Amino acid sequence: MKHDSITRFIGGADIVSKITAGLTRDELTAFPVPGSWSLQQLCVHLLDSDLIAVHRMKRIVAEEAPLLISYDETAFASGLFYHDLDIGRVAELFRLNRLHMGEILQRLPPDAFNRFGIHNQRGKVTLREMVDLYVHHVEHHLKFANEKLAKLGRRPVTVD
Numbered sequence: 001m002k003h004d005s006i007t008r009f010i011g012g013a014d015i016v017s018k019i020t021a022g023l024t025r026d027e028l029t030a031f032p033v034p035g036s037w038s039l040q041q042l043c044v045h046l047l048d049s050d051l052i053a054v055h056r057m058k059r060i061v062a063e064e065a066p067l068l069i070s071y072d073e074t075a076f077a078s079g080l081f082y083h084d085l086d087i088g089r090v091a092e093l094f095r096l097n098r099l100h101m102g103e104i105l106q107r108l109p110p111d112a113f114n115r116f117g118i119h120n121q122r123g124k125v126t127l128r129e130m131v132d133l134y135v136h137h138v139e140h141h142l143k144f145a146n147e148k149l150a151k152l153g154r155r156p157v158t159v160d
Contacts, residue, residue: 005131010102011160012138016043017091018157019145029083032151037077039148042141044082045073047094053134054101060117060127061108068119105131 020028020043028040037045052071059066076082113128125133138159146156 005128005135006102006105008135008159009105009131010098012135013095013098013102014091015138015142015157015159016046016087016094019043019142019149020087020091023152023154027152027154028087030152032148033144036144036148038083039145040085040087041077041082042145042148043087043094044080044085044090045077046138046141047090047097048076048080049073049137050094050097050134053130053137054097056117057101057127057130058104060115060125060130061104061112063117066117068117068125070119070121 019039023039029038031038056066056068059068108127113131114126116124116126119125142157142159149156
């Protein structure tokens with residue numbers, strides 16, 4: 001696998017803390033863009049999504065063609081108390097999860113990235129595709145976070 005993808009995966013580790021830095025509770029739970037998630041919900045979604053992704057990646061590495069089950073992100077956001085969670089803890093868990101998986105990814109031989117699992121909706125997905133997908137997942141949601149931050153009069157955030 002290209003070292004760049006692993007570097008970018010690890011480089012996103014601090015994104016939740018960057019998005020939430022200096023925000024008040026009211027700003028975190030506000031809906032500056034009608035019909036979309038708050039910054040708090042977006043950041044907890046990033047954590048939950050990464051926790052699930054890392055579990056899938058580990059299964060792809062350790063098991064033969066594991067079945068990877070989808071989840072309902074909207075149900076998670078509405079049923080798991082996203083607005084009540086400690087955002088500092090969310091940021092730290094996101095950071096540690098990324099660093100932990102990054103260490104594993106860096107130790108793998110190149111051919112390990114061709115290993116795959118079977119997603120119940122997407123079909124065959126390789127470890128390489130999973131890493132790239134979650135690099136892009138952060139970048140995708142960062143656009144929405146920056147739109148919300150701008151509406152709150154805050155500066156945009158970038159991934160290192």
